[in-house]
Amino acid sequence: MKPKIAFNWKKMIEHKLFFPFVALAIILLFDLIFIPGFFRLQTKEGHLYGNLVDILRNGSTVMLLALGMTLVIATGGVDLSVGAVMAIAASVAAILMNPVIIGMKLPPDLMKFINDPNFTYAPLWQVITVTLIVATFCGMWNGLLVAYVKIQPMVATLILMIAGRGIAQLITNGVRIQIFYEPYAFLGSGWLILPFSLYIVALVFLLASLLTRKTAIGLFIESVGVNARSSFFSGIDEKKIKLLAYTFCGFCAGVAGLVASSNIRTSDANNIGLNYELDAILAVVIGGTLMAGGRFSLLASLIGALVMQATTTSMYAFGVPANAVLAIKGVVVILVILLYSEQVRSFIRRFTAPKEARS
């Protein structure tokens, strides 16, 4: 009987989702003890509200980014430009809905027109399609630089990260465009029992899962991440795989840009997605994917993103000022990373292994 339990223990610890779940559980346990009423859920007009829903809702942007980032990191790369691509996507979307604002002095009677919640220049489906195409091209640019020109991923994506915000401002001519169009605002701030952005996350997650787990692509990505050269020799076109990963990451960043801009109802090229690339990378790392590439788990990355968001939301609920939350987030990141380090892992293994070793 006993050995069997020990075996299950070991299997559980070795499972990909174990550590992310532990991290999330610790944070939620903290909330349970120190913040009374944190888990209270209530329904208003048929919609679910509460801190837990807030975590999911505010975390949806980082979750979207983490999905794309997982694939990129699994190939052994990294994409620093996702935040800038979000800004570009937001600018493109805003300009498509409100093109009159670029560089023109508006006649005063037009202001009324623009504030109209049903006014849009391009129909919604066009706004979304064009924005996603632009974002996908941004991802493809990164992929080309990394896979075909063979620039280090960090440097190659740094270029778009620096230039991207400038490009976003170039698109809107440096103006922060307010978004009044209600159907668009629904993407990020609408509710269908749960926040609408969650359904978007689920959709993209489904897409990514099908892509990686129902085809061989997932396996190829892991193979390229472990050893690009030997993958090449075993007949995998590593360049195309890398290109695909970065392109998908750009696509995810585009979706995230749509959600973020519709949530705050403005195309703020300076601030949309600022530092989100770092959040996304950490979400993936907390999810257990190694920065060196290899095995990945999309679900674990999503939980990683939730760990980040749960920390932030708990600290807000705890009364820590908004800007100071960063410090606590930093400490949590260090703790989680230490949890993953070989020293701690071998310690846990030693803690659970002896019985088995004896038997």
Added chain:
Amino acid sequence: MMQKMSAFIAKNQRFLPMSVTAILSIAAYLVGALLYPGMRDAQVFFNLFRTSPFLLISVIGMTFVILTGGIDLSVSGVVALTTVAAAALLREGWNAWLVMLLMLLMGMAFGATMGAFITYLKVQPFIATLAGMWVARGLCFFISDDAIAINNPVYCLLGQTMLLIPGFSDPKTQQGAFISPLVIIAFVVLAVATYVAHYTRFGRTIYAIGGNEGRNEQSARLMGLPVDRTKVLVYTLNGFCSALAGIILSIYVSSGHGLYARGFEMTVIAAVVMGGTMLTGGQGYVFGALFGVLITGVTQTLIQFNGQLSSWWTNIVVGLLTLFFIGAQSFLATRKGRQVEAGSPEVQRRRRMLVWGGSAVGVIVVGALILGALLNPKENGAVGTTPTAESAVCQFQPTSDEDADALIAEGAVLTYERNGGPDCIDELFAIYPDGRIIGVDGARNVEKQATVADVETLLAGIRDQGWFTDEFYNTWHTPCGQCFEYHITVIYEGEEKRVTAVDGGTDAPAAYWQVVSRINGVIPKFPETP
């Protein structure tokens, strides 16, 4: 001739990236001087150094880290933390020199901690320093939410002393081109760093660790070099540089705030790359940092003098330049590789295409700048005659708070000042209880008569937004080229409060903008200038 040249280049190939940057920045400056007479002023040239000593110091520190094959993202956080902590301690009346010493120690401790995490616990440099950045920036806001002004005499002395440049100035009248003592500090750091990197054991160990594109750590260890100690020391050194940069920044702007230096680490990394250091590690020169900073400065100056291009063009140009330099480095790497093993023709062709593409991009950038300048001769004429770079861009006018106070003394119940924006305006409006509204923008006056009820509704509305509660607080961040700075004073039912903010950021309370739009609905407009 060609052979001689290529032999010369081959011999001094390692200096090539650095010299390309140097030549490019000088060329760009000369083109600027040709186009804009204002840029021929010596002070504009010295301003390149005067406005960026903190950048230079950070780039030097970062060069060391990158040479070992690591990276340090914590720079911006440590810089901000240093400014806030120094400002807070000085406000408490501490000795300025003691504060500086403490800040340097703090920076070194920060760097050493991160270095230990990276070296002994094998945390990725990217992750460890990122967490460090967040901790540092978060700590700023435990110290203070608002910006803290520094009025310490030592700080003022260091910040405001003008060191006249011999040959470009007149010592009798104290007029002419000058730099600040901060520039001297930066150059001393550069000299020491160059010595350390190339003439000490520590420096050679750094190159040994980062060699072979960062894969050389194991070989360095087998050679018996103190790899662990050196790595920790390098991060400590960068912590020192960040703290020094923070001190200099706080002297330069004479205040401290947690939102200073946002995104600074990326500017620094881009400057390191442009200075000819390979991001993979092991190759590059500390002295290149100077040129990396110079080319960033020249780009900014050109864009400022152009006057037509907004400040965010700097980002695009810097991005393109980074691309260009990475292309050039990649080309050089192949050339070097070819000496060992001849690359396949296909590889060579690709590299060649890359280099040509990169150069084409560089040419296009310069061309675009020139074209932008030529397309708008009128603007240039106006801008080009201005004596310094600073007056070429929209400077935030010293706020006319005194004028606003005077208007309130006259009986105004609301004053509303906004300045900046794309057209560089400076407007001050006052609303009186009898419904009279006046506005001045320095040259012109407008007046409008509203009803007493309108004024009452406006003021009550603002009160109901929570104007006199803690919901409204002062914020300030470095304004973007297009942003406005607002100062609004409201007097209602015996309470008076002034709140300032800059748009284009997320720091100001959201309700502030609702108040602004309420006021904008009431006040008269200045007639459009043709």
